[in-house]
Amino acid sequence: MSALPRISVTSGEPAGIGPELLAALADAALPAQLVLLGDRALLRERAACSGSQAEWPDYQRDTTAAVSLLHVPLAQPAVAGQLNTANAQYVLDMLDIATDGCMTGEFAAVVTAPLHKGVINDGVASQSGKFFYGHTEYLAERTHTQRVVMMLTGANLRVALATTHLPLKDVAAAITEDSLTETLEILHSDLKHKFGLANPRILVAGLNPHAGESGHLGREEIDVIIPTLDKLRAQGMTLIGPLPADTLFNPAQLERGDAVLAMYHDQGLPVLKFASFGAGINVTLGLPIIRTSVDHGTALDLAGTGRADAGSLIAATELAINLANAAHG
Structure with a gap:
């Protein structure tokens, strides 16, 4: 693996601003290998909202790319600002992949874009009978903490x-x-x-x-x-x-x-x-892994407008990089 830490970044709720924030993050030229998780067509579409035509190579375990994409397919096409419970499991799938990769050492940290707890509870928890309280509690259970x-x-x-x-x-x-x-x-x-x-x-x-x-x-x-x-x-x-x-x-x-x-x-x-x-x-x-996140929600009203501020996601990724470097220093 490269000397640069490999940081996984989930794109969160597909109807929110997460997918377009990842495009802005990818342009930030941070000292890490960033692995973006999400549906390729969705991330391409939302990047275009901000005027970006960026294309990222598919993620491979031996990649040396500064930014790559781990494609996770949506269940149904996502519309900016319109929640769809059919895509609730998609959000959890990304989180599972990133978390499990951190547990095995494939990733040095996970950074999470915002999700929508209501959608997950209506779309997944209502069927499983397990209430979804949020990222924090879900990651604790996933890592047996x-x-x-x-x-x-x-x-x-x-x-x-x-x-x-x-x-x-x-x-x-x-x-x-x-x-x-x-x-x-x-x-x-x-x-x-x-x-x-x-x-x-x-x-x-x-x-x-x-x-x-x-x-x-x-x-x-x-x-x-x-x-x-x-x-x-x-x-x-x-x-x-x-x-x-x-x-x-x-x-x-x-x-x-x-x-x-x-x-x-x-x-x-x-x-x-x-x-x-x-x-x-x-x-x-x-946690036994490094996890950071934004301090805001899905901002459905801004999704697809190209006006979302990626400052919190960039700051969260910078901290994840610093913590990963310290852990392996």
Whole structure:
């Protein structure tokens, strides 16, 4: 294999902007071998929307091409902006191929363009009986990983989540001493070993307003979060908190840490996405493979217009390259 890392990139929901983002990514001249996954006719059509007439050679295991295409056929022709449940399995097929290739060492990392959870649940999960929660949870199951951590980066911020795609009413029950311990251990380990931080400093948000205000606004901090942090501090982790989430994201606080652990999805990610939307990166920690992704959705209204911004996908690929090089350095 070439000294350059071989990075697989899935094109995601075929009715969304993913296919045309891959065309822009292919033109970015990154220091890697990029393997684009998707239907050849679809990627050609969407590349043309942006004025590109690019053609990529078929992917072969011994390829030295800077960009190649691993053709995965659509079930039905895709129309920009129009979801079609018939193509739900196509999206999962690409993800399976890329993930399995990472597990065998064929690929050094997988970068994922956005998919549409509703289409997959209507088109595949409704038949299998298994609800599709998202990339993060699917990759954990595919790689037989018991727990993973979702972290987004951008604008010099790193924000990880103690819980991911859960209804708000279920969040408090999901935050237990065991789950929080595992999450912090994964976050600490990957910040140290994948991101090169010798002694990661983690800012931990409280669950309740004002971090519970001494129990007057909820006891989760007293009963679960503080005892867990104290236990892990005794093991050598640098953990700051629990901190009130409404004042955590200010420059003075953020300078004290290398990453933030938010208790739930919409506690931490709105701040990061406000600061870095269009250039943010989603990283799945705890996996036996490297996986990064964009920080946005399928943008059906932009699909096929040629106006989609590939900044987040390019940033996600650059980080995947850096992590792959570090892993093999």
